[in-house]
Amino acid sequence: xxxxxxxxxxxxxxxxxxxxxxxxxxxxxxxxxxxxxxxxxxxxxxxxxxxxxxxxxxxxxxxxxxxxxxxxxxxxxxxxxxxxxxxxxxxxxxxxxxxxxxxxxxxxxxxxxxxxxxxxxxxxxxxxxxxxxxxxxxxxxxxxxxxxxxxxxxxxxxxxxxxxxxxxxxxxxxxxxxxxxxxxxxxxxxxxxxxxxxxxxxxxxxxxxxxxxxxxxxxxxxxxxxxxxxxxxxxxxxxxxxxxxxxxxxxxxxxxxxxxx
Amino acid sequence: xxxxxxxxxxxxxxxxxxxxxxxxxxxxxxxxxxxxxxxxxxxxxxxxxxxxxxxxxxxxxxxxxxxxxxxxxxxxxxxxxxxxxxxxxxxxxxxxxxxxxxxxxxxxxxxxxxxxxxxxxxxxxxxxxxxxxxxxxxxxxxxxxxxxxxxxxxxxxxxxxxxxxxxxxxxxxxxxxxxxxxxxxxxxxxxxxxxxxxxxxxxxxxxxxxxxxxxxxxxxxxxxxxxxxxxxxxxxxxxxxxxxxxxxxxx
Numbered sequence: 001x002x003x004x005x006x007x008x009x010x011x012x013x014x015x016x017x018x019x020x021x022x023x024x025x026x027x028x029x030x031x032x033x034x035x036x037x038x039x040x041x042x043x044x045x046x047x048x049x050x051x052x053x054x055x056x057x058x059x060x061x062x063x064x065x066x067x068x069x070x071x072x073x074x075x076x077x078x079x080x081x082x083x084x085x086x087x088x089x090x091x092x093x094x095x096x097x098x099x100x101x102x103x104x105x106x107x108x109x110x111x112x113x114x115x116x117x118x119x120x121x122x123x124x125x126x127x128x129x130x131x132x133x134x135x136x137x138x139x140x141x142x143x144x145x146x147x148x149x150x151x152x153x154x155x156x157x158x159x160x161x162x163x164x165x166x167x168x169x170x171x172x173x174x175x176x177x178x179x180x181x182x183x184x185x186x187x188x189x190x191x192x193x194x195x196x197x198x199x200x201x202x203x204x205x206x207x208x209x210x211x212x213x214x215x216x217x218x219x220x221x222x223x224x225x226x227x228x229x230x231x232x233x234x235x236x237x238x239x240x241x242x243x244x245x246x247x248x249x250x251x252x253x254x255x256x257x258x259x260x261x
Numbered sequence: 262x263x264x265x266x267x268x269x270x271x272x273x274x275x276x277x278x279x280x281x282x283x284x285x286x287x288x289x290x291x292x293x294x295x296x297x298x299x300x301x302x303x304x305x306x307x308x309x310x311x312x313x314x315x316x317x318x319x320x321x322x323x324x325x326x327x328x329x330x331x332x333x334x335x336x337x338x339x340x341x342x343x344x345x346x347x348x349x350x351x352x353x354x355x356x357x358x359x360x361x362x363x364x365x366x367x368x369x370x371x372x373x374x375x376x377x378x379x380x381x382x383x384x385x386x387x388x389x390x391x392x393x394x395x396x397x398x399x400x401x402x403x404x405x406x407x408x409x410x411x412x413x414x415x416x417x418x419x420x421x422x423x424x425x426x427x428x429x430x431x432x433x434x435x436x437x438x439x440x441x442x443x444x445x446x447x448x449x450x451x452x453x454x455x456x457x458x459x460x461x462x463x464x465x466x467x468x469x470x471x472x473x474x475x476x477x478x479x480x481x482x483x484x485x486x487x488x489x490x491x492x493x494x495x496x497x498x499x500x501x502x503x504x505x506x507x508x509x510x511x512x
Contacts, residue, residue, distance in 0.1 A: 027424040031431060038434040042443040048450050050307045181288040185295045196302050 003108055014081070015117040028118040036125050039065055039191060054195035060223055061193075062133030066126045067222075068191050068215035071153065073122030075160050081114040083164045087171035087178055097258060107249045111165055134222075141222045148226035152218035155238035159213050162241035165249060172252030190214040213237060267353050271361030279369050286366070290374040293329050296442050297321040298381075304444065313476050315385040317445055319378060320397075320470035325442070326374040327367055328405040328465065330412035333429040335362050337419035345507065363409055390475045397473035400464075403485040407465045410492035411436070417496065420503030435460075441467020445476070461488035 018024070043065065047058045056064070083090075090096045090110060099109040134141060141149070163183075170177055190211035194202045206212045213234055221230065279286065301318035308314050336359050339345040348355045381387075415432045419425040437443055439453075440462035446454055457463050464485040471477035 023422070024424060027422070027427040031427045034431055034434055038438050038443075041438055045444045045449060045453075046303055046307060049448060053303065054306050176284075178285055179288060181285070182291050185288070185292040188295050188299065192299060192303065196306050198302065201302075 003105070006104060006108070007112055010113045011115045011117060014115040018116070018118050025118055029121050032119075032121045032125055036065075036069055036122075036129065039069075040129065054193060056193050056195065057138075059133050059137035060219060062129055062136065063223055064133075064193060064215050064219040065191060066128070066130030066133055067149075067153065067219050069126030069129060070123050071126075071156050071160060071214050072187070073119060073124075073126055074157050075164070076116060076119040076122060078112060078115050079161055079164050080119075081116045082111050083168045085178070085180055086110075086168035087175050090168065091171045091175045091256075094258075096256070100253075106253065107165070107246060110168070111161065137223055139223075142225065144226050145222050145224075148231050149218045149222035151231060152213070152221055152234045155234040156214045156218060158238040159210055159241045162238075162245035163209075165245035166241075169245070169248040169252045172255050186211070190216075193219075210237060210241075264354065264357060267357050268361055271357055272364050275362045275365030276368060279365050283369070283373065286369045286373055289329070289331075289366075290326065290370055290377065293325050293370060294322050294374065294377055296437055297325055300442055300444065301381075304448070312387070313474065314445070316387050316389065316474040317470055317476055319382050319385070319387050320389075320473040321442060321466060322374070322381065323371075323378050324401060324404060324466050324470045324473070326370045326378070327401065328408040329367060329370055330363055330409050331366060332359060332363070332409075332413045332416035333419075333425050335359065335366075336413065337416045337425040340419040340503075340507065341423065349504070359413065360409070367405070389473070393475040394473045396479075397469045399482060400469035400472050400480060400485065403482065403489060404465050404469045406489055407461055407485060407492065408436075410489065410496055411461065411465065414492060414496050414499060417499045417503050420499075420506050436462045436465055439463060440465050441470060445471070447476070461485075461492070464488055 040062070043061050044058075046053055047061075051057070053061065096106070096110060099106045099113075102109060167179055167183055170179065186209060189197070189201075189205060193216045194205050194212045195216075197205065217230060217234060221227070297318050300321070301315060304314045304318070336345075339348065345355070348358055351358075382389075411432060412429060415429045416425060418428045422428065439457040439460050441457075446457050446463055446467050449457055457467075468477075468480045468485070472480055
């Protein structure tokens with residue numbers, strides 16, 4: 001409860017800081033629109049040449065893009081402002097030292113205390129595309145499908161947070177290793193169903209760097225109905241990833257000796 | 262001649278400086294190849310029996326690596342932190358430093374990305390007509406100039422706004438959509454294809470890749486040259502206006 005109150009307070013302060021720069025709001029909204037528009041256009045071009053792509057229909061693709069955009073929006077709103085470029089800002093510039101002195105869990109402060117409220121526009125747009133996809137789908141999703149989609153989206157968000165924390169933890173062992181660009185590039189692969197990719201990449205995106213859980217799996221559950229095994233695997237993956245992130249953070253802190261040491 | 266010598270020195274200096282950041286450069290290579298790789302997988306799924314698709318996208322990956330530009334990071338940040346003043350005080354054009362760094366990064370990306378291109382080509386059993394590859398060289402050079410001018414032009418907006426990354430991001434989306442990465446231009450719907458063939462983005466990526474892949478026999482160097490002239494003109498106008506507006510840190 002205390003952490004939720006802290007999260008709300010951090011969000012409120014970030015929101016007040018953000019609205020002071022209204023031109024930035026215009027830029028962020030425009031970029032979110034054009035970014036999503038480009039992604040949708042790229043897919044619609046494909047569907048001028050084919051009815052399905054790797055077994056996915058146009059409606060399913062729209063649902064997938066909407067889900068991907070929603071989780072990306074949550075990531076850029078709540079996670080990226082804290083963990084982007086962590087080796088530099090967190091470790092080398094000493095921001096982590098400040099967090100360690102504060103009376104709240106350092107993992108929470110380092111990964112969720114700041115936010116970029118303007119990026120929530122991506123979530124809104126994602127929901128819009130999702131509704132579009134559902135609207136043009138051959139059959140509407142059932143209640144079970146919607147519920148399992150919700151659970152899997154939460155699981156995907158937790159996995160996203162855990163992946164970001166694990167990436168940040170690498171800085172405790174290799175402070176000069178900067179993998180943010182790599183992470184954000186690999187993230188782009190989540191915009192397409194894993195069925196599109198070659199088998200080795202598909203395995204990698206399902207079990208090693210689980211981008212499949214971000215959009216492909218929830219979208220499948222929503223439109224093709226839930227599968228109990230997949231649902232269970234998604235929840236287990238989220239719990240496992242979160243536990244691993246917390247363990248890695250603790251191990252990293254034990255090794256950490258301060259920004260200047 | 263003097264400018265060319267200065268550029269040579271700067272290029273050497275930048276190549277050496279970036280040699281220490283090979284790991285970061287590798288992440289930039291990954292960033293550059295992801296979009297064309299996705300295009301390759303998507304269009305190969307649509308046309309599984311067409312070897313031209315794989316050939317085209319392997320060429321796009323190489324063109325992208327050889328023409329990547331990051332002036333929103335290398336140049337615009339100098340406007341934001343005020344170190345552009347140092348460049349303005351040097352007895353040489355500011356462009357020497359910008360172009361030197363641009364060429365050094367491209368050289369490293371090409372070198373580090375070559376194994377990825379090679380592996381992709383071997384894995385997909387892509388065969389090139391080397392005469393077509395040689396013929397694509399002038400188109401590739403002009404594509405490199407166009408991408409630099411486009412990115413530099415958008416980076417100049419840092420004189421007016423602190424959202425240069427959003428502006429350049431928008432520019433990259435246009436290149437992705439109309440340049441031939443999202444889809445080969447020939448596969449775009451008619452209306453969109455006609456627009457794409459007129460805009461400069463096709464000349465930045467799709468045109469040299471198509472010629473190298475042999476899916477297009479010849480192209481119009483004139484089309485690329487016209488856009489080079491237009492972009493050089495706009496860059497010069499924006500540069501003059503920007504420098505007049507620029508106020509060094511501390512003044």
